[in-house]
Amino acid sequence: MPTKRTLIVVGYGNMAKAILTQNTYIFTHYEVFISGRHSEKIDAFIQECGLEQKAKVLEIHNREIPIENSDVLLCVKPKGLESFVFVGRANCVYSVLAGISITEMSLRIQASTYIRLMPNIAAYVKKSATAVYIEPRDSKNSVDLESIKALVDSFGKAVIVDNESLINASIATSGSSIAFLALIAESLIDAGIYEGLTYPQSVALVKQTFEGFADILQDKDPNALKYAISSPGGTTIAGLAILEQEGVKGAMMKAAHQAVQRALELGKSPK
Numbered sequence: 132m133p134t135k136r137t138l139i140v141v142g143y144g145n146m147a148k149a150i151l152t153q154n155t156y157i158f159t160h161y162e163v164f165i166s167g168r169h170s171e172k173i174d175a176f177i178q179e180c181g182l183e184q185k186a187k188v189l190e191i192h193n194r195e196i197p198i199e200n201s202d203v204l205l206c207v208k209p210k211g212l213e214s215f216v217f218v219g220r221a222n223c224v225y226s227v228l229a230g231i232s233i234t235e236m237s238l239r240i241q242a243s244t245y246i247r248l249m250p251n252i253a254a255y256v257k258k259s260a261t262a263v264y265i266e267p268r269d270s271k272n273s274v275d276l277e278s279i280k281a282l283v284d285s286f287g288k289a290v291i292v293d294n295e296s297l298i299n300a301s302i303a304t305s306g307s308s309i310a311f312l313a314l315i316a317e318s319l320i321d322a323g324i325y326e327g328l329t330y331p332q333s334v335a336l337v338k339q340t341f342e343g344f345a346d347i348l349q350d351k352d353p354n355a356l357k358y359a360i361s362s363p364g365g366t367t368i369a370g371l372a373i374l375e376q377e378g379v380k381g382a383m384m385k386a387a388h389q390a391v392q393r394a395l396e397l398g399k400s401p402k
């Protein structure tokens with residue numbers, strides 16, 4: 132068994148929890164330390180995530196986190212980066228911080244490779260759709276692309292992008308879109324109740340529809356799927372005609388665009 136690398140996770144909120152809970156890959160390949168402003172909160176986090184035998188608390192003094200020869204996973208709020216002094220140079224810094232560029236990050240934390248991630252909350256079930264941008268800063272050592280991808284794939288699927296700006300763009304497709312889909316699910320549940328189904332019946336039918344849809348989407352384009360279930364003059368096309376008249380597709384694109392713009396604004400606002 133090769134020696135484990137060290138992974139320092141900074142932050143113990145929802146995203147850290149989603150990534151680490153039941154993550155076999157990370158705990159097989161890394162010795163994991165959790166760090167952050169409040170060590171008593173880290174203990175609670177370790178218990179909540181069931182990591183008592185797997186992760187250790189990294190106590191910090193004078194706001195200093197030693198990172199030499201370690202990998203670091205930043206999971207704090209964007210302004211949280213300023214709360215710490217990172218001592219030494221990390222191998223890889225993985226950051227989920229929305230709106231914090233690698234240029235900004237590199238002013239506070241030194242690393243051979245910077246990796247920006249835009250995961251989504253499906254990391255909890257190891258199904259996050261995660262855009263990944265990798266920027267090497269060390270010309271001597273080549274980037275270990277395989278292990279970067281393996282780490283990100285450990286909580287879902289990594290989609291590598293070749294331009295940092297596309298990390299924000301992925302807020303449209305995946306970062307925020309689960310909430311948009313939740314709104315659609317809620318509308319369909321309401322519609323079922325409106326038509327006479329009970330709440331539990333409507334919820335069960337919508338959940339199963341989403342599950343079936345997700346599976347079919349793996350092999351079929353949405354467009355092909357739409358036509359496959361729209362018979363001429365039939366029920367589905369009658370409903371689709373209303374959605375087109377009401378501009379649902381345009382509204383969804385506008386909403387996604389607004390979410391990306393908001394990330395850009397937050398990135399520019401004083402931290």
Ligand SMILES: NC(=O)c1ccc[n+]([C@@H]2O[C@H](COP(=O)([O-])OP(=O)(O)OC[C@H]3O[C@@H](n4cnc5c(N)ncnc54)[C@H](OP(=O)(O)O)[C@@H]3O)[C@@H](O)[C@H]2O)c1
Pocket residue numbers: 141142143144145146147167168169172206207208209210211212214227228229249250251252306
């Ligand atoms: N949730 C998502 O779906 C999602 C998706 C993509 C990216 N992200 C990114 O993930 C990061 C964490 O989000 P989250 O959902 O996990 O938030 P969260 O549950 O609110 O957790 C925030 C974490 O940041 C720490 N923190 C907050 N303010 C801080 C400060 N000023 N200095 C140091 N630490 C501070 C908190 O600890 P204390 O306040 O106790 O110190 C906590 O550990 C954010 O940067 C966000 O942009 C989240």
